[in-house]
Amino acid sequence: MRIDKKNLPVHIAIIMDGNGRWAQKQGMMRLFGHQAGVKTVKKIVEAARETGISVLTLYAFSTENWKRPADEVSGLMSLLKSYLQNELDSMLKNNVRLSSIGQLENLPAEVQKVLKKSIAETAGNNGLILNLALSYGGRIEVISAARQLAELCLEGKIKPTDIDEELFESKLYTADLPDPDLLIRTGGEARLSNFLLWQASYAEIYFTDTAWPDFTRDDLFAAINSFQQRQRRFGRTSEQVIKK
Ligand code: IPE
Ligand code: IPE
Numbered sequence: 001m002r003i004d005k006k007n008l009p010v011h012i013a014i015i016m017d018g019n020g021r022w023a024q025k026q027g028m029m030r031l032f033g034h035q036a037g038v039k040t041v042k043k044i045v046e047a048a049r050e051t052g053i054s055v056l057t058l059y060a061f062s063t064e065n066w067k068r069p070a071d072e073v074s075g076l077m078s079l080l081k082s083y084l085q086n087e088l089d090s091m092l093k094n095n096v097r098l099s100s101i102g103q104l105e106n107l108p109a110e111v112q113k114v115l116k117k118s119i120a121e122t123a124g125n126n127g128l129i130l131n132l133a134l135s136y137g138g139r140i141e142v143i144s145a146a147r148q149l150a151e152l153c154l155e156g157k158i159k160p161t162d163i164d165e166e167l168f169e170s171k172l173y174t175a176d177l178p179d180p181d182l183l184i185r186t187g188g189e190a191r192l193s194n195f196l197l198w199q200a201s202y203a204e205i206y207f208t209d210t211a212w213p214d215f216t217r218d219d220l221f222a223a224i225n226s227f228q229q230r231q232r233r234f235g236r237t238s239e240q241v242i243k244k
């Protein structure tokens with residue numbers, strides 16, 4: 001799949017879905033699908049880095065995913081921990097900076113520990129930003145921003161009329177990151193599932209039936225190619241966009 005290196009999405013966000021069904025279709029446990037999903041994560045991080053993508057956000061665990069059976073949740077948490085431990089060297093070698101968004105305080109203590117360590121150790125890297133959405137929910141993120149702003153109002157530090165898009169964004173988990181340009185969801189569902197509700201307002205969305213464990217570099221390039229065929233109008237007319 002041909003892609004134009006001069007018109008790349010700066011930030012790609014992916015809802016990595018379909019692991020469980022992929023495994024069950026083969027008569028395997030759902031966790032087998034998650035293990036296969038980790039292999040895809042490694043491949044796609046590498047592909048994004050080599051392509052020159054600036055930010056890759058991966059939706060790995062939602063605030064709603066805590067409702068899953070306890071053994072699946074603990075299986076996912078231990079996969080997350082081993083992924084972080086195993087990948088630190090490669091992140092350092094490849095100039096990848098790790099970051100994370102979500103209610104990180106809800107993650108098991110040992111996961112928080114390895115996450116903090118990897119974030120700190122890769123903080124000086126200036127290549128791909130790998131941003132993991134962990135215990136992430138778009139609604140709670142917006143609520144948390146609203147609460148912080150309400151506190152500042154009560155303390156008299158800001159007025160309600162000071163609240164604009166820029167100030168609001170500065171209180172989101174993604175304060176330091178650009179909005180996603182391309183949002184991919186694998187696994188056949190066409191919904192956002194509480195992902196980047198604020199930030200995705202002008203993302204180009206790409207849905208594919210391919211389950212995450214089967215998602216390849218070429219599938220990523222196909223999504224980027226689709227992105228590059230689209231005209232982003234941001235409310236304007238086609239003619240205005242062409243003239244610009
Ligand atoms: C996505 O795959 C991974 C997580 C949500 C953690 P799923 O586990 O949702 O897979 P399906 O949708 O059941 O196939
Ligand atoms: C969204 O997938 C969350 C992640 C991929 C981490 P889900 O499988 O949890 O979404 P729903 O429940 O089908 O909407």
Ligand code: MG
Nearest residue numbers: 017018019187
């Ligand atoms: Mg799912």
